[in-house]
Structure formats: structure tokens, C-alpha cells
Amino acid sequence: MENRKQTVCFRAVLFCLIAMFLWQPCKVTAKKQTPAAAHGRLAVKGADLVDAKGRKFQLRGVSTHGINWDVGYPYINKEAFQTLRDDWGANAVRLAMYTSEYNGYCSGGNQRELKNQIAKGVQYATELGMYVIIDWHILSDGNPNTHIKEAKQFFAEMSRTYRKQKNVIYEICNEPNGCDWKNIKSYANQVIKTIRKNDKKAIIVVGTPTWSQLGLDGTHNEVADSPIKGYRNIMYALHFYANEWSHNAYLPAKLTYARKKGLPVMVTEFGMSDASGNGRISTANTGKWLKRLDQANVSYFCWSLTNKNESSALLAPGSRKTGNWKQKDLSKAGRYIRKEYRRRR
Numbered sequence: 001m002e003n004r005k006q007t008v009c010f011r012a013v014l015f016c017l018i019a020m021f022l023w024q025p026c027k028v029t030a031k032k033q034t035p036a037a038a039h040g041r042l043a044v045k046g047a048d049l050v051d052a053k054g055r056k057f058q059l060r061g062v063s064t065h066g067i068n069w070d071v072g073y074p075y076i077n078k079e080a081f082q083t084l085r086d087d088w089g090a091n092a093v094r095l096a097m098y099t100s101e102y103n104g105y106c107s108g109g110n111q112r113e114l115k116n117q118i119a120k121g122v123q124y125a126t127e128l129g130m131y132v133i134i135d136w137h138i139l140s141d142g143n144p145n146t147h148i149k150e151a152k153q154f155f156a157e158m159s160r161t162y163r164k165q166k167n168v169i170y171e172i173c174n175e176p177n178g179c180d181w182k183n184i185k186s187y188a189n190q191v192i193k194t195i196r197k198n199d200k201k202a203i204i205v206v207g208t209p210t211w212s213q214l215g216l217d218g219t220h221n222e223v224a225d226s227p228i229k230g231y232r233n234i235m236y237a238l239h240f241y242a243n244e245w246s247h248n249a250y251l252p253a254k255l256t257y258a259r260k261k262g263l264p265v266m267v268t269e270f271g272m273s274d275a276s277g278n279g280r281i282s283t284a285n286t287g288k289w290l291k292r293l294d295q296a297n298v299s300y301f302c303w304s305l306t307n308k309n310e311s312s313a314l315l316a317p318g319s320r321k322t323g324n325w326k327q328k329d330l331s332k333a334g335r336y337i338r339k340e341y342r343r344r345r
């Protein structure tokens with residue numbers, strides 16, 4: 001009897017030792033895996049973004065400022081992205097390429113140089129195993145159809161170049177305004193068709209009316225009521241600024257409505273400030289929003305990675321560093337976002 005007990009005990013110890021030995025290396029590799037290596041190609045399932053294993057997945061990212069400006073493009077560098085990944089816990093970046101603002105892609109900017117910045121951004125994100133949004137950042141051009149010809153050419157080229165990649169997301173019109181959902185849908189159908197010729201699977205995010213508020217001002221929900229048909233992996237942009245009264249008043253209900261209707265939403269841009277990108281920042285409202293988005297499994301990208309002297313900027317106005325930032329290099333918004341993202345990684 002005593003003998004049998006001893007054997008059982010011995011076997012149990014042996015089993016534990018073997019299990020510990022086997023588990024150890026797994027733990028090490030799991031720790032080293034990049035976000036894209038761990039989650040692979042993303043897809044849309046119902047209203048959710050899911051990873052390659054079909055599990056709900058959330059992107060937590062940072063948007064560049066306009067890469068046409070010197071407060072934007074210097075932050076497209078590997079050290080910066082690596083700091084966002086390893087120190088902040090971000091798994092994605094967004095490359096904001098303005099179309100109509102000063103030196104934008106369709107307003108006299110150097111198109112080759114802008115595409116070169118995009119290429120660098122995608123390359124660094126890929127090397128670091130991060131997801132990356134290529135953002136056609138319409139703004140003062142209002143109606144995306146204004147530059148539809150250039151948009152189609154641009155996205156044909158991008159989707160040809162990146163057709164084999166699993167980490168590239170296309171955002172085809174940042175913030176349509178002064179036009180309705182019908183106009184945007186017509187634009188989107190054409191640009192999506194262009195991208196799908198080269199890439200059947202990439203996630204494509206479509207901007208929505210009134211600066212990406214899922215519909216016209218106030219309580220309108222025309223996007224959720226009439227989504228784009230016939231394509232997989234399409235998502236819809238919702239943008240908010242946490243210190244903007246109307247965004248807090250109307251957008252939570254619009255998000256709930258969209259989710260109920262099965263509309264896949266991505267917050268490709270949010271700021272902690274007023275919609276101007278400046279003014280007071282609201283940590284209280286930002287906190288509420290992030291919690292709300294986490295609960296709904298909605299991805300989000302914070303505006304923006306710049307040292308410009310405006311309160312939405314994540315870096316301190318005096319900071320000259322383009323990566324590896326210390327606390328003193330971060331703005332109030334930057335310190336808050338870093339802390340919140342780190343908590344969630």
C-alpha cells in the first residue's frame with residue numbers, strides 16, 4: 001500500500017516537472033510574438049472585428065498627424081512605432097494622408113514623396129508586426145467624389161503593392177462632410193471594387209456622413225439602415241472628440257444603434273480635445289468612451305502623434321524626440337493615452 005502511494009506521488013511529481021518544462025518555452029515565445037503574428041489576418045464577423053482564429057479582436061492604435069506636414073511625417077520611423085508597440089501597448093498605427101489641405105495628395109503635394117512616406121510606414125509596421133491603416137484623409141474637400149479619380153488610382157496602386165500582406169487596412173475617406181450617405185456610398189462602391197480586384201480580403205473602412213458620425217447630425221442613422229451590400233470585410237468609421245458636447249450627446253446612442261443593426265464600426269480617429277483638435281482635454285469623457293468601446297469590442301485610434309502646439313497632440317510641444325519618448329516628452333493627452341493603453345495590453 002505504502003509502495004503504491006509512493007509510485008503515484010512520484011508519477012505526479014514527474015508529470016508536473018515535464019509540464020513545467022514544456023510550458024516554459026511556450027511562455028517565452030508567446031511573449032515575443034508580435035500582434036500580427038499572434039492574430040494574423042483580421043476579418044469582419046457580424047458587427048465584430050475578429051482575428052485569424054475567429055476570436056473577437058480590438059485594435060488600439062495611434063494616428064499620425066498629416067504626413068504632408070513637418071509635424072507629421074518625422075514620426076514615421078521605426079523607433080517611434082516600436083515605442084508605441086512596446087512602451088504604450090499599441091498594436092496598430094494609422095497613416096493620415098491629407099488630400100486637400102496644404103501640400104496634400106490632390107492639392108499640390110509631392111505625390112511620390114507622400115507615397116514614399118506611406119511605404120515607409122507600412123514597412124516599419126510590418127517589420128514590427130503591427131496593423132496599419134492607410135488613410136485617404138479627405139477633410140476640406142468634403143464630398144469624397146471630389147477626388148474619386150485620384151482615389152481610385154491611389155487605392156489600385158496600394159492594393160496591388162500590398163495584396164499579399166495581412167496587416168494592411170484601407171480607410172477610403174476620412175471624414176465626408178457636406179454630402180449625404182448616397183454620395184458616399186456611390187464613391188465607396190467604386191473604390192471598394194477597385195481594391196477588391198487586387199485584394200479580396202483586406203479590411204476596408206468607409207467614412208460616414210458629417211465627419212464620420214455614422215449619419216447626418218444629431219440622431220440620424222442612415223448608414224446602419226442602409227449599409228453597403230455585396231462585399232465582405234467592410235467597416236464603417238465613427239469619429240469622436242471627447243470634449244465636444246454634441247459628440248458625447250449623440251454618438252453613444254448612434255453606436256448602440258449601429259451595433260444592434262449589425263453594422264461593423266471602427267473608431268479610426270478620436271481625440272481627447274474639442275473637434276478643433278485643441279481646447280481643453282477631457283480625461284473623464286475619454287475614459288467613458290474607451291470603456292464603452294472596449295465593452296462593444298470596437299477598435300480605436302487616437303489623434304495624433306505630433307508635437308504640434310495643440311491639446312490633442314500626444315507629444316509635448318517642446319519635445320524634439322521622434323521616438324523613445326520619456327514622460328516629459330509626452331503631453332497631458334499623451335501621458336493619459338499611454339497609461340490607458342498600457343493597462344489594456
Ligand code: IDC
Pocket residue numbers: 101139174175211239241269271274275276277278303308310312
Ligand atoms: C486637424 C489637426 C490640425 C490641422 C487641421 C487641418 O489637428 O493641426 O491644422 O486638422 O484642418 C478631424 C480631422 C483631423 C483634424 C482633427 C482636429 O480628421 O484632420 O486634425 N479632427 O481638428 N476630425 C475631427 C477633428
